Amino acid sequence: MSQASGVAPRSGAARAAAGEETPLARTRRARRMYRVLCQRYPDAHCELNFTSALELLVATVLSAQTTDARVNLVTPVLFQRYRTAADYAAADRAELETIIASTGFYRAKADSLLKLGAALVERHDGQVPQRMQDLVALPGVGRKTANVVLGDAFGVPGITVDTHVGRLARRFGWTQESDPVRVEYAVAELIPKREWTMLSHVVIFHGRRTCHARRPACGACWVARWCPSYGEGETDPSAARKLVKGPIPVEQP
Structure with a gap:
């Protein structure tokens, strides 16, 4: 029986919860948790819609403090209106703000996009750079955004520490760090580099669909048996399944 049936955590999770786990x-x-999450979410992917590195970069900047779904409602019009970095650099601020207003903090985001477009034109001939050090030097771009672009636009492995990855890394007992950069480095020590981008996707999927911030669905969680935080959420399988967003596979390991 698994924890989804109400069994207490196995010894590994218990040791992790007690702070007695070896590196x-x-x-x-x-x-093991990563492998099972890949089985649970075989279709995990970046949920921002894009067709180019520039579109992904812009969409990720817009995703701050809002949902990917909200950004995806805005970007069709945005991407048709602004096709190049030069277009963003020369954009009319009022028009740009109007298009992105529903994503929140639109004045600051418009400012970032204007400066971002100008920086890409001035420093990189209008192209999105493929190196971390170049990306994080751009206006409005931090390591989280850079890792999204590197991983999903260029195939360069990176761990995207958004709110879901940070929360779940701590719940899973992978790290106790709260700083996103330290979380990134800590998790990178646990998972092979080639898996970093997919790791980000499956953990984000799990955070959005099962391991919610306020009421995680512990009783319907495929990795519950290895999780030291099992029991923080709903443990009854029937009640937990009702908390899960999206379809639930019939079989689980």
Whole structure:
């Protein structure tokens, strides 16, 4: 029986909860959880719609403090109106703000996009750079945004530490760090580099669909048996399944 049926955490999760887990045991547990999450979310992917590195960069900047779904409602018009970095650099601020207003903080985001377009034109001939150090030097771009672009536009492995990844990394007992950069480095020690981008996707999917911030669906969680935080949410399987967003596969490991 699994924890989804109400069984107490196994010894590995118990040791993690008690702070008695060795680094090797933590690595093995993290990799097992990652493999199971890949089985649970085989279609995990970046949920921002884009067709180019520039579109993904812009969409990720807009995604701050809002949902990917909200950004996806705005970007069709935005991407048709502004097709190049030069277009953003020369954009009319009022028009740009009107298009992106529903994403929130639109004045600051418009300012970032104007400066971002100008920086791309001036420093990179209008192209999105493919190196972390160049990306984070751009206006409005931090490591989270850079890792999204590197991983999903250029195929360069990166761990995107958004609110979901940070929350779940701590719940899973992978790290106790709260700073996103430190979370990124800590998780990177546990998972092979080639898996970093997909790791971000499956953890984000799990955070959005099952391991919610306020009421995680512990009783319907595929990785509950390895999670030291099991029991923070709803443990009754029937009640937990009602909390899960999206379809639930019939079989689980």
